[in-house]
Amino acid sequence: MRSREVRLERRPNGAPVAEDFSFAEVQLPPPGPGEVQVRNLWMTMDPAMRGRMSEARSYVPPFELGKAMEGPAVGEIVASGDPAFAPGDLVWSRLGWREGFIAPVTKVEKRERDLPPQAYLGFAGMTGLTAWVGLLHAAALKPGDVVFVSAASGGVGSVVCQIAKLMGHKVIGAAGGPRKQAFLTDVLKLDGAIDYKAEPSLTKALARAAPDGIDVYFDNVGGEHLQAALAIANKGARFALCGMISQYNSTEPSAAPRNLTQAVTKELRLQGFIALNHLDKMDAFLADVRSWHAAGQLEQVETVYEGLDRSLDAFNGLFNGEGLGKMLVKLG
Template sequence: MSTNAASTPSTTREWQLAARPAGWPTDDDFRLVERELPELAPGEVRVRNTYMSVDPYMRGRMNDVKSYTPPFRLDEAMTGGAVGEVVASRSDDLAVGDTVLHFQGWRTLAQGKAADFHRVPDVPGVPESVFLHALGMTGLTAYVGLLDIAEFREGDTVFVSGAAGAVGTMVGQIARLKGAGRVIGSAGSPAKVELLTERYGYDAAFDYKDGDVAEQLAQAAPEGIDVYFDNVGGDHLEAALRSFNKGGRAALCGMISMYNATEPEPAPHNLFMAIGKGLTLRGFIVGNHYDRFDAFAAEVGAWLATGELVYDETVVDGIEQARDAFLDMLRGANVGKMLVRVG
C-alpha cells in the first residue's frame, strides 16, 4: 500500500456548471474553480488526470430533466470519462504509477475509492488516450450498436450519420471489417467527407450541408439501405426512413441535431414508412451493454494491433480549454475523438 499523499499535489482545478443552458450553452454557464482535496481515506487513491473526454451526451446532462443518467448538479464539478496516473494511494488494489480509467473528468486531480478507478492494460503501440474512444465507451457504442442493436448482417448496406465523429468513424470501419456490402456516411465538411472515403474505408460519403439529405442519400445508395446508425436524428432519420429496404434496422444512438434546440425538431415527417417496410428502430444506452466489453476489446484490440482499424483524435491542450473543446465538439469541429490533454 502506497501512502505518499502528503508529497503530492492536493489542489484540483475543476469545471462546474454555473447555470443550466437554454439552447446553446454560453461561457457564463460554466466556471473554472480551484478546490483543496481532503486527505486520502483508507482504500482511496488520488489520480492526476492526463486526458479527459467531452461527449455529446453531456449536453443532455446540463438539463434538469429525468433521463437515463442524472443531470449535472449546479456549482459542483462535472463528470465524464478520463484517464490518468495514480499519484497517491491508500489501497492495496492500485499502486502509485498505475494508469487508470475513471469517470472524474473535467478536473486536474481526481480522488475517491479505488473501486471507482480501473487499471488499464499496457497495449503496445496504443496510447492511454485510446481507452477513452476506440478501446473505450465510444468504441463499445459503435460495436454494440451495429452488431447487436442493428443486427448487422454480412452484405448489408449501412448508412451512418455524423460519420466523422468518434463513434461514426468506428461504426463504418467495423461494418467494413464484418463484410458490409456498402458503407455510406454523412459529415459536415468536404474535408471530413474525404477522410471518410480515403481513411476510414467508407464507400461513399456526402456533405449534409450541400443539399437535401434524402436526395444525397438516395444518390449514394440507389438500391436502398439495410442498416442506419443514427447519431444525428432530424432530417437524417427522415432520409433513412425513405431509403430503407424492407426489414431495415436502425440503431438510435444519438440525435445531436436537437440537443441545443429550443423548439421541437420538425422531422421526421415520414415515420409511417416504418409500418409498410417492417422496420425496426431501436434506441440504446451503451451503459446497459458492458457485458459485451470483453468480446469487444478482444476483437477491436486485435484490429488496432494489426492496423486494420485506425482512429483519429482532436486534442485540445489545457484544462482551461475544456469548455471550448466541448462546445467545438457540439459544432462538429473535431475529427474522430475530441479530447482534452489536461496537464
C-alpha cells in the same frame, strides 16, 4: 496536489456559453485508506453531457449546479491508500472536467498499457462499445448489408464506419463540410461520403450514394438524417438509434422525421440503445477491438485540445462541426 476543475453554474439555454460555467482550484489531500489520488491525463467530451447540463430527467441524473461536472477520463495514480493500486497505474474514471481527484478505489478501474491511454476514451471505451453494440446487436448487422452512418466522422461514427468496413460492408457516411467529407473518403475509405451541408436534399443525396438502398442505419443525429434513411431504407432494414445530436441543443423539439409511416410499409425495426446497459458485453467487445487495432484495421480518430482551459472549446467542438472524431482534452 492542487487541481483545477470546471463547475456548472447555470443550466444552459440552447448552446452552452462561458457564463454557464466557472473554473475553481481545489487542494487534494493525501489519500486515506481505500482511496487513491489521481492525476488525469486525458478527458473526453460526449454529446450526452449536454443532456446532463439540463434539468430534464434522462437515463443519467443531471449535473448538480455549483459542482464539478463529470465525464470519462484516464489518469495515473499519484498516491494510493489501497494495496491494489500503485503510483503510475493507469486508471479510467468518470471524474473528468478536473485535473486530478481523490476518490475511493471503487470509483476507478485499472486499464492496461497495451493501448494508448486515450484509446480507453475512444475506440476501447464507451465510444467504441456504443459503436460495437449498436452495429452488431441493435442493428444486428448481417453479411451483405449496406450501412449508412450519420455523424460519420465523429467519435462514435468513425468507429462504426471502421468496424463496418473491416467486416466487408459497403458503408456510406454523412458529415458536415468538405473537410469531413474528404476524411470519410480518403482516410476511412468509405464507399460513399455525403456532405449534408452541401446537399439541398439529403434524401436525394443518399439515394445517389446508395442506389440499392440501405439495410442498416446507425443514427447519431435524428432529424433530417433519420428522415432520409427512412426514405431510402430497404424492406426489413434495421436502424440503431444511438442519439439524436441534432436535438440536444434545441430549445424546440424537432418535427422531423415526417415519414415514419415508412417504418410500417417497409417493416423497419428502429431499436434505441444505451451502451451503458450493455456492460456485460465488455469483454467480447474489448477482445474484438484489441485484435482489430493490432491488425491495423481500427485507429483512434481524435481532435486534441491542450489543457483544462480548452475544455469548453472541446465540448462545443462536438456541436459546431469543428472537430473530427473524439473530442479529447489533454491534461497530463
